[in-house]
Amino acid sequence: MMPLQRVKMKSRSQKRVRFAIDPDDMSDNETSGGDPAWHRGDHEVVPVSPEEVQLLEVPNGSHTGSGVSGNNSGLIKKDGQLKSILKNRLETVEHVDNLSVKERRRRHSSADEDDFALLHGRFEKIPLKDFHAEIRAFKDVEDFLSGTQLMLDLQKSGLPQIIDAMVKRLLEKKEVSSQTSLEEARHAIFTQDSVHTLSKTIQGTMTSDESGFDFDQNWICVMCDIPTLTKRHVVIARLNSPANLGSTSQEVQFVILVMAPVREKSTKSSLETARTFATLFLDIDFRHQLLLAESEFEFKQLLHSRTKLLIEEQGLPENRKSHLVLSAFEQEEQEGGTARCPIGQGLLRDFKRRLPHYLSDYKDGIIGNKTIHKVTSTTFFLYFACVLPNIAFGMLNDNNTEGAIDVQKVLFSQCVGGLLFAIFGGQPLIVLLTTAPLALYTKIIFSICEDFDLNFSAMFACTGLWNAFFLFIYVFFNTSKLMKYSSRSTEEVFSLFITFAFSADAIKDTIKDFNKNYHTDACHHVIHSNSSNQNPSLLNNSLTTVSTMTTGNSSNSSVTVSPPGGGIEECLRENSILFLLLMLGTVWLGITLFNFTKTPFLNAGKREMLADYALPVAVLFMSFFGSYIFSEVKMKPFKYKERAQMFELAPLHLLPVGAVFAAAGLGFSLSLLFFMDQNISSALVNAPSNKLKKGAAYHWDLFVVAVINAFLSIFTMPWVHAALPHSPLHVRALADLEDRVDQGHVHQIVVHVRETRLTGIISHVMIGLSMLMLPYPLAYIPRPVLDGLFIYVAITALYGNQLFDRILLFFTEQSAYPPNHYIRRVPQRKVHLFTVLQLIQLLVLCVFGFSPIPYMKMVFPVLLMLLMPIRHKITPRFFEPKFLKALDGHAH
Numbered sequence: 001m002m003p004l005q006r007v008k009m010k011s012r013s014q015k016r017v018r019f020a021i022d023p024d025d026m027s028d029n030e031t032s033g034g035d036p037a038w039h040r041g042d043h044e045v046v047p048v049s050p051e052e053v054q055l056l057e058v059p060n061g062s063h064t065g066s067g068v069s070g071n072n073s074g075l076i077k078k079d080g081q082l083k084s085i086l087k088n089r090l091e092t093v094e095h096v097d098n099l100s101v102k103e104r105r106r107r108h109s110s111a112d113e114d115d116f117a118l119l120h121g122r123f124e125k126i127p128l129k130d131f132h133a134e135i136r137a138f139k140d141v142e143d144f145l146s147g148t149q150l151m152l153d154l155q156k157s158g159l160p161q162i163i164d165a166m167v168k169r170l171l172e173k174k175e176v177s178s179q180t181s182l183e184e185a186r187h188a189i190f191t192q193d194s195v196h197t198l199s200k201t202i203q204g205t206m207t208s209d210e211s212g213f214d215f216d217q218n219w220i221c222v223m224c225d226i227p228t229l230t231k232r233h234v235v236i237a238r239l240n241s242p243a244n245l246g247s248t249s250q251e252v253q254f255v256i257l258v259m260a261p262v263r264e265k266s267t268k269s270s271l272e273t274a275r276t277f278a279t280l281f282l283d284i285d286f287r288h289q290l291l292l293a294e295s296e297f298e299f300k301q302l303l304h305s306r307t308k309l310l311i312e313e314q315g316l317p318e319n320r321k322s323h324l325v326l327s328a329f330e331q332e333e334q335e336g337g338t339a340r341c342p343i344g345q346g347l348l349r350d351f352k353r354r355l356p357h358y359l360s361d362y363k364d365g366i367i368g369n370k371t372i373h374k375v376t377s378t379t380f381f382l383y384f385a386c387v388l389p390n391i392a393f394g395m396l397n398d399n400n401t402e403g404a405i406d407v408q409k410v411l412f413s414q415c416v417g418g419l420l421f422a423i424f425g426g427q428p429l430i431v432l433l434t435t436a437p438l439a440l441y442t443k444i445i446f447s448i449c450e451d452f453d454l455n456f457s458a459m460f461a462c463t464g465l466w467n468a469f470f471l472f473i474y475v476f477f478n479t480s481k482l483m484k485y486s487s488r489s490t491e492e493v494f495s496l497f498i499t500f501a502f503s504a505d506a507i508k509d510t511i512k513d514f515n516k517n518y519h520t521d522a523c524h525h526v527i528h529s530n531s532s533n534q535n536p537s538l539l540n541n542s543l544t545t546v547s548t549m550t551t552g553n554s555s556n557s558s559v560t561v562s563p564p565g566g567g568i569e570e571c572l573r574e575n576s577i578l579f580l581l582l583m584l585g586t587v588w589l590g591i592t593l594f595n596f597t598k599t600p601f602l603n604a605g606k607r608e609m610l611a612d613y614a615l616p617v618a619v620l621f622m623s624f625f626g627s628y629i630f631s632e633v634k635m636k637p638f639k640y641k642e643r644a645q646m647f648e649l650a651p652l653h654l655l656p657v658g659a660v661f662a663a664a665g666l667g668f669s670l671s672l673l674f675f676m677d678q679n680i681s682s683a684l685v686n687a688p689s690n691k692l693k694k695g696a697a698y699h700w701d702l703f704v705v706a707v708i709n710a711f712l713s714i715f716t717m718p719w720v721h722a723a724l725p726h727s728p729l730h731v732r733a734l735a736d737l738e739d740r741v742d743q744g745h746v747h748q749i750v751v752h753v754r755e756t757r758l759t760g761i762i763s764h765v766m767i768g769l770s771m772l773m774l775p776y777p778l779a780y781i782p783r784p785v786l787d788g789l790f791i792y793v794a795i796t797a798l799y800g801n802q803l804f805d806r807i808l809l810f811f812t813e814q815s816a817y818p819p820n821h822y823i824r825r826v827p828q829r830k831v832h833l834f835t836v837l838q839l840i841q842l843l844v845l846c847v848f849g850f851s852p853i854p855y856m857k858m859v860f861p862v863l864l865m866l867l868m869p870i871r872h873k874i875t876p877r878f879f880e881p882k883f884l885k886a887l888d889g890h891a892h
Contacts, residue, residue, distance in 0.1 A: 119191055119197065126202070126271075126275060128275075128279045128282070129275050129276050129278075129279035130314055131279070131307060131310040131311045131314055140272075140273055140276045140277075141276065141280070141303060141304070141307045142307075144234050145300050145303060145304060147233075147234075149166075149169050149170060149233075149234070149235040149236070150235075150236050150237075150238075150296045150299055150300070151165065151166065151169060151235065151236070151237040151238070152238050152293070152295075152296065152299065153238060153239075153240040154237045154238065154239050154240060155240050156239065156243070157239075157241070157243045157244075158243075159196050159198075159243075159245045159246075160196050162237065162239070162243065162245075162255055163186070163189055163190075163222070163257070164182065164186075165237070166235040166237055166255065166257045167182055167185045167186070167189075167235075167257070168182065169235055170185075170233050170235055170257075170259065173233075175231075176229075176233060179226075179228045179229050179230060180226050180228050180229060180259075184226060184228070185224070185226065185259065188224040188225060188226050188259075189222060189224045189257075198220075198222055198246075199224065200222070200223045200224065200270070200271075201220055201221060201222055201223070202220075202221040202223070202271075202274050202275065202278045203215050203216060203217075203219075203220055203221070203248060203249070203278075204216035204219070204278065204281070204282045214740065215248040215249070216282070216284075217248065217249050217250050217251045217252065217740060218242075218251055218252065218253055218254065218284075218287060218738065219252060219253065219254035219255070219256070219281045219287065220245060220249050220252055220254075220255055220256070221256040221258065221274045221277060221278045221281070222255065222256065222257050222258070223257075223258040223259075223260070223270040223271065223273070223274040224258070224259055224260075224270065225259075225260055225261065225262045225269075225270055226259055226260075226261065226262070227261070227262045227263075229259060229260065229261040229262075230261060231261065232258065232259065232260040232261070232268060232270070232273055233258075233259045233260075234256065234257065234258050234259075234273065234277065235256070235257040236254065236255075236256050236257075236277075237254070237255045237256075237257070238253065238254055238290065238291070238293075238299075239252065239253050239254070239255065251738070251739060251740070253287075253291065254281060254287065254290070256274070256277050256278070256281065258270050258273050258274045258277070260273060279310070280303065280306055280307065280310070283306070284691070284738075284751055285691070285751075285752060286302070286306050288736065288751050288752050289302055290302055292368075292369045342477075342478060343476050343477065343478075344475075344476045344478075345478060346475075346478035346480060346481065346698070346699035347475055347476065347478075347699040347700055347703055349699075350426050350696075350697035350698065350699045350700035350701075351426075351697075351700055353695045353697065354426045354427075354694065354695060354697050354700065357694040357695075357755075360694075360755075361428055361694075361755060361756055361757045362756065362757060362758060364754050364755055364756045365754060365756030365757065365758035365759065366758070368754065370736075371754055373609070373612070374612070374733070374734055374754060375734070375754065375756065375758055375759055377609070377612035377613050377733065378612075378730065378733040378734050378759045379758075379759050379762045379763045379766070380613065380615075380616045380763075381612070381613075381615050381616065381729075381730075381733050382431065382726075382730060382733075382759055382760065382763035383616075383763045383766045383767060384615050384616050384619050384789070385431075385615060385726055385729070385789070385793065386414055386418070386431070386433060386726070386763065386764075386767060387411070387414075387766075387767050387770055387778075388619065388781065388785075388786045388789045389433060389434075389786070389789070389790070390407070390410045390411050390414050390433075390434065390767070391407055391410075391411075391778065391781070391786060392505070392783075392786045392787075392790070393410055393434050393435070393436070393439050393718070394406055394407030394408070394409070394410035394411065395407060396436075396439050397409075397410060397439055397442055397718060400439065400442060400443040400446055401442060401443075401446045401456065402446075403641065404446070404456050404457065404460075404716065405442060405716065405717075405718055406641065407774065408646070408771060408774060409646070409716070409717055409718060410434060410718050411767060411768075411770060411771050411774075412646060412717060412768075412771065413434060413712055413717040413718045413719075413720060414432075414433065414434065414720065414764065414767050415764050415765075415767045415768035415771070416708075416711075416712070416717075416768075417432050417708045417709075417712060417720040418431070418432050418433075418720070418760060418763075418764035418767070419760075419761060419764040419765065419768070420704070420708050421701075421704055421705070421708060421760070422757050422760030422761045422764060423757065423761065424704050425697075425700070425701055425704050426696070426697020426698075426700035426701045426704070427682060427685060427686065427696060427697050427701055428755070428756065428757040428760055429685050429692075429727065429730050429731050429734070429753075429755065429760075430681055430682060430685055430701060430722045430727045430730075431722065431723050431726040431727045431730050431760070432705070432708075432720040432721060432722060432723065433720060433721075433723035433726055434718045434719060434720050435677075435721070435723060436501055436505060437501075437673060437677075437849075437857075437860065438673075438718065438719050438720075438721070439718075440857055441463075441666070441670055441673075442460065442718065444666075444855070444857075444858065445459055445460055445463055445666065448662070452659070454655065454659055455651055455654045455655065456716075457648075457650040457651065457716045458650050458651050458652050458653075458654050458655045458659075459655065459659060459663060460650065460713065460716055461650030461652055461713045461714055461716060462650075462652060462655055462659070462660055462663035462667075463663045463666045463667045463670065463713070464667070464709055464710065464712065464713025464714075464719060465667070465710055465713050465714075466663055466664045466666070466667025466668065466670075466671075467667040467668075467670045467671045467674060467706075467709060467713075467719070468706045468707070468709055468710035468713070469667070470667060470668055470671035471671050471674060471675070471702055471703075471705065471706035471709075472703070472706055474671070474675055474702060475699050475702050475703045475706065478699060479675070480675075480679055480698040480699050480702060482868070483679045483680075483682075483683060483698065485868045485869075485871075485872055486679070486680065486683060486867075486868055487868075487871050487872075487888045487889075488802070488888050488889065489803070489834075489838055489871055489875075489887075489888045490680070490867045490868060490871055491680050491683055491684055492801055492802060492803040492804075492838070493803065493838055493841050493842050493845070493867060494676070494680050494724070494845075494864065494867070495680075495684065495724055495725065495797065495801060496798075496801060496803055496804060496842055497842060497845045497846065497849060498724045498725060498797070499725065499794040499797050499798060500794075500846060501849065501850075502790040502791065502793055502794040503790065503791055503794045504850060505787070505790055506583065506787035506788070506790045506791050509783065509784075509787045510579065510580065510583065510784075510787065513575070513576050513579045513783075513784075514576045514579075517570070517571070517572040517573060517575040517576045517579075518572075518573050518576040520570070520571055522570055522571035523571035523573060574633050575633060575634075575635055578626065578630055578633050578635065578784075579635070579782075579783075579784040580784070581784075582622050582625065582626045582782055582784035582785055582788065583784040583785070583787045583788040583791070584788065585622050585625065585788070586618050586619065586622045586784070586785050586788025586789060586791075586792065587788045587791045587792050587795070589614075589617070589618040589621060589622065590614050590615055590617075590618035590619075590788070590789075590792040591614075591792065591795060591796070592614075593610050593611060593613070593614035593617060593618065594611055594614040594615075594792075594796060595611070596610045596611045596614070597611045598746075612733065615789070615792065618788070618789075618792065619781070619785055619789060622782075622785050622788065623780055623781045623782065623785050626782040626784070626785065627780045627781075627782065635782050635783070636783075646715075647715050648715065648716070649714060649715065650713070650714060650715070650716050669858055669861055669862070670719075670861075672861035672862060672864070672865060673721075673860070673861040673864070674702075674705065674709075674721050675702070676861060676864045676865060677721050677722055677723075677724070678701065678702055678705055678721050678722045679698055679702070680724070681722035681723065681724050681727045681728075682696060682698055682701060682722060682727075684724070684727065684728045685727050685728060685730075685731055689749070689750060689800075690731050690735070690750050690753055691750050691751070691752070691753060692731075692753055692755060693755065694755050701722075705720075705721055705722070708720065709721075724797070725793060725794075725796070725797030726793070728797070729793070729796060729797065730759070731750075731753055732750075733759075734753055734754045734755075734756070734759065735750045735751070735752065735753045735754075736750075736751045736752045736753075737749065737750060737751065738750075738751045802822075803835065803838050803842075805818075806822075806831060806832075806834070806835040807835060807839070809831070809832070809835070810832070810835075814828075822886045822887050825882075825883070825886040826883045826886050826887055827883075830879060830883050830887075831887065833878060833879075834875075834878075834879065834883075834887050834888075837875060837878070841867060841870065844863060845860070845863060845864070848860050848863055871888070
């Protein structure tokens with residue numbers, strides 16, 4: 001048959017006739033002649049006889065094969081020859097049309113087996129393989145370690161391609177290829193060839209904070225039974241990049257294929273074999289190690305080691321009953337039992353628990369995949385997250401104490417306190433920092449000293465020593481055990497309060513700057529002077545000087561006004577506008593880079609690097625932007641005065657006896673703040689979702705903090721304690737995260753955390769060296785950049801805060817609710833009621849915490865302590881226990 005030639009014809013009955021010799025080579029437009037009805041299927045098929053056809057035109061053909069070519073080819077001499085060809089073709093087309101109509105009718109009359117089918121799906125919970133009791137489990141692994149086919153870094157992404165590659169790997173073995181084929185294996189693995197749905201699989205499930213019940217989408221075990229096989233075969237593939245293999249397998253990195261004979265012992269069936277390997281791959285830390293394996297030998301060694309470990313762990317008596325996850329305090333009670341003298345027992349247990357891991361705390365900061373990169377980025381994060389608040393609180397303390405405590409002292413306190421805790425603390429991931437409540441206490445002490453004519457250094461030191469004394473009492477009498485009554489709701493209320501506190505500091509600074517530079521009498525006088533209704537007496541009572549400096553295309557104008565009351569005011573509106581620009585720019589750039597891993601730009605490694613360095617990049621870029629790009633806008637740097645002597649012992653002997661007892665009251669209230677802040681920060685760091693392995697040290701950490709603050713108090717240095725949200729953010733910065741997709745909602749879970757002391761040590765050494773950069777170049781960091789950092793820290797602390805997530809539900813359409821576990825398990829009105837109760841507690845804390853009356857803020861630590869009895873005595877009256885467990889429990 002010749003290639004496509006278009007033949008134009010017309011019939012005597014004025015009907016359009018279309019004819020294509022080869023429809024495969026003709027376009028739709030050519031076939032239809034431009035008729036839209038043809039494409040819609042509305043055309044009418046009209047039979048035409050050869051006698052009704054009149055030849056109008058035969059275009060020149062470009063082919064010289066057999067058949068009709070062109071009118072210049074000499075092959076067609078008469079019209080009769082072409083009519084004869086067309087007659088044969090028309091008869092053939094008519095016959096084909098009749099067959100196609102019959103075929104369509106047949107397919108519509110009954111469902112064809114290849115096009116229509118019914119699939120039956122069923123989920124069944126199966127128990128984990130007991131490697132201690134079931135001997136077959138260990139034998140399966142041992143047998144398959146020598147014969148299992150491993151495929152590391154498989155370069156496939158589609159499900160059919162992955163399965164085909166694994167089956168072909170097995171078929172390379174003669175004993176397999178002689179018993180089965182690729183087609184037979186595909187038929188057993190998939191439900192049908194046209195729909196690539198796996199017939200039988202095993203997946204892990206987990207309970208998470210975001211979605212409750214969820215599939216473990218990192219791996220999948222595929223199994224099938226083939227009649228012609230005589231023995232079992234296993235293939236394990238580690239994919240080069242995560243693959244989407246279905247709604248419950250959207251981030252698969254491991255695929256295990258188990259092929260077994262149909263007739264086999266029950267202990268050797270495909271299900272039992274798959275259950276063995278599924279139990280091994282259920283552990284997320286083990287899978288993380290398998291991802292780092294560089295050779296098949298290392299991969300198999302990890303499988304062997306994991307099998308041995310499961311045999312030992314499942315054989316322990318406590319694991320033979322249940323698999324409950326206990327809190328740190330419950331573990332401590334089980335470890336310690338009952339002692340004759342309980343004094344100091346908690347401190348001793350913490351020391352014994354953490355001492356074996358001390359060397360690994362340093363080694364884990366050097367060895368491991370991407371560890372150097374993570375430690376470096378986290379060190380810079382800690383440096384900027386600590387040194388900038390130190391400058392801000394140093395300025396605040398300088399104003400509150402008339403220079404007795406300044407930026408230099410705050411930096412020294414941060415360096416010494418943080419360094420000592422990083423070296424000697426029990427949980428090195430906790431970050432110590434001087435905070436706004438501590439600055440408030442310092443201001444209250446200074447006010448008392450002014451009212452009663454007392455020496456501030458002596459009173460400050462005495463209060464700090466009393467605080468350390470009460471902390472020692474808390475430590476030796478194991479009062480940190482009370483924190484087992486501190487539930488998730490208490491931690492989240494306090495965490496959200498700290499977020500509001502950071503945001504409030506930034507907002508206050510912005511309002512203060514606008515009142516100083518934007519909403520001034522000088523600016524108002526300028527506006528009035530430009531008005532046609534200007535009062536002449538106003539101009540007589542004020543002296544207005546306008547100076548304009550122009551450089552190139554830029555200008556900086558300032559207006560200086562001498563008001564009637566005396567003094568000089570300036571109108572510097574450009575300063576306030578730049579203040580707002582730098583603060584919001586720091587927040588925007590930092591948050592954008594922090595969430596850069598969720599964008600499609602660059603590759604995964606570069607996105608992660610930008611996210612890790614989000615805070616340093618935002619601070620440095622906006623500091624350069626404010627100090628150099630807008631260098632003509634003169635922003636006031638922070639106040640700095642060189643101190644002649646840093647270490648000056650506080651003259652405690654100058655305090656009268658009454659002042660010592662007054663300091664005891666202040667110290668007790670301060671110790672409650674230390675106790676709650678330190679332990680809540682520790683609880684958030686040691687939360688089960690962070691998957692830390694080396695254990696908590698609540699008593700030991702509080703003891704070290706007491707010693708550090710006693711030393712700082714003697715030299716009138718500002719106090720430090722565990723900081724929120726810096727401590728949880730420190731954990732996140734050192735963690736490897738994994739994305740999980742649940743009904744279109746993406747959330748991240750922690751896979752592995754590098755529990756190291758190096759980040760704390762190096763960052764605080766850098767803070768100590770920063771004292772050499774006073775006043776410059778640290779003065780080049782504008783104040784609005786510091787406030788932008790406060791807001792950045794506040795916003796990033798909201799990630800994972802369930803209270804904030806539930807607040808958003810008030811403004812979210814119900815159909816768009818995320819599939820969190822409490823949404824599935826608790827009625828909606830109960831969810832909202834629990835959120836309202838938390839908001840009431842938060843409101844009370846804010847009323848006292850942000851009160852303009854300083855002495856009202858002294859009650860704040862007591863209110864914080866009352867959150868625990870409220871949770872356990874009042875809240876249960878409104879909720880059933882099962883609802884409280886879902887709303888206020890840590891998912892393990």
